[in-house]
Amino acid sequence: MNDKPILSLRLDFHSGLPIYIQIMNQIEQQVSGGVLKADTQLPTVRALAAELRVNFNTVARAYRLLDEAGVISTQQGRGTYIIEKPPPEVEKKLRSQTLEALARQYIGEAKRLKFSDAEISQMMKAQLKSWEETQETNLE
Amino acid sequence: MNDKPILSLRLDFHSGLPIYIQIMNQIEQQVSGGVLKADTQLPTVRALAAELRVNFNTVARAYRLLDEAGVISTQQGRGTYIIEKPPPEVEKKLRSQTLEALARQYIGEAKRLKFSDAEISQMMKAQLKSWEETQETNLE
DNA sequence: TGACAATCATACAATTAGTACAATTCTGAG
DNA sequence: CTCAGAATTGTACTAATTGTATGATTGTCA
Numbered sequence: 001m002n003d004k005p006i007l008s009l010r011l012d013f014h015s016g017l018p019i020y021i022q023i024m025n026q027i028e029q030q031v032s033g034g035v036l037k038a039d040t041q042l043p044t045v046r047a048l049a050a051e052l053r054v055n056f057n058t059v060a061r062a063y064r065l066l067d068e069a070g071v072i073s074t075q076q077g078r079g080t081y082i083i084e085k086p087p088p089e090v091e092k093k094l095r096s097q098t099l100e101a102l103a104r105q106y107i108g109e110a111k112r113l114k115f116s117d118a119e120i121s122q123m124m125k126a127q128l129k130s131w132e133e134t135q136e137t138n139l140e
Numbered sequence: 141m142n143d144k145p146i147l148s149l150r151l152d153f154h155s156g157l158p159i160y161i162q163i164m165n166q167i168e169q170q171v172s173g174g175v176l177k178a179d180t181q182l183p184t185v186r187a188l189a190a191e192l193r194v195n196f197n198t199v200a201r202a203y204r205l206l207d208e209a210g211v212i213s214t215q216q217g218r219g220t221y222i223i224e225k226p227p228p229e230v231e232k233k234l235r236s237q238t239l240e241a242l243a244r245q246y247i248g249e250a251k252r253l254k255f256s257d258a259e260i261s262q263m264m265k266a267q268l269k270s271w272e273e274t275q276e277t278n279l280e
Numbered sequence: 281t282g283a284c285a286a287t288c289a290t291a292c293a294a295t296t297a298g299t300a301c302a303a304t305t306c307t308g309a310g
Numbered sequence: 311c312t313c314a315g316a317a318t319t320g321t322a323c324t325a326a327t328t329g330t331a332t333g334a335t336t337g338t339c340a
Binding site for chain 2 (some may be wrong): 283294295296297298302304305
């Protein structure tokens, strides 16, 4: 049993602070502290759970909250990864630029495929509307 | 032994979009965009898999879906080819599917960055309007 | 003791990888 | 020229790895 220090977390089981909160906090700290860099894959829920001697659902819960907080990205069947997160002030300044770049990228591709402005904005409208329901990947 | 970019695909392993979907979407785009012409042989599942550093079954899955969609023709023992002439209805469907995929890609990214629906569609509107003028300065 | 949050157990779903196989093409001995 | 066998290509099925969903259990505290 080689104890590989996948991710070094110090849990206090008697602190009264829920485990999943402790996990969440410490990962957040390590991310903002630069210990965990963008695109780094975190241990799987099972691996981390084994290392911490807790149920993997507890880890999953922490991961889910971190995902909702935009710190990490969890993907079924693939794994969990740190998300690039720009500093707060820079983020605000860059936000609209980022969205603009995204929009222009979309428009550029669509234009290249000879779609009209009407088609482009119509599809955008439709997909925005049906986003929640059709979260499933577009398979068909 | 420079790895020739047989088929230039850009995979994002952390986007949340499955690899096989990304492969499928991008090939669809290149076909409907005219980058990949009829009768062109695509890389073999193994070659493309090696280039993308994924399992060849992942590529095979994308190929199979594209085959079922009538975009390509996969032939055991021979290879994979762009369909000579996509049936009109397939082409039409393909075009709209492609646009849909593009739109969802944009929305997905924007959502991930916590932009609201309003912001997303507003930016789209604005960029569509200013597309022509700003194109001169943004030629690739 | 009862309510509620935290944790755990179990079953499930999605994605990718592994292995064996079948169809086709290529190659070279005869 | 022919044909056996290797090489190449896609296919099918299965296994492994990952996160998800849901309900049961446990523990704490008013």
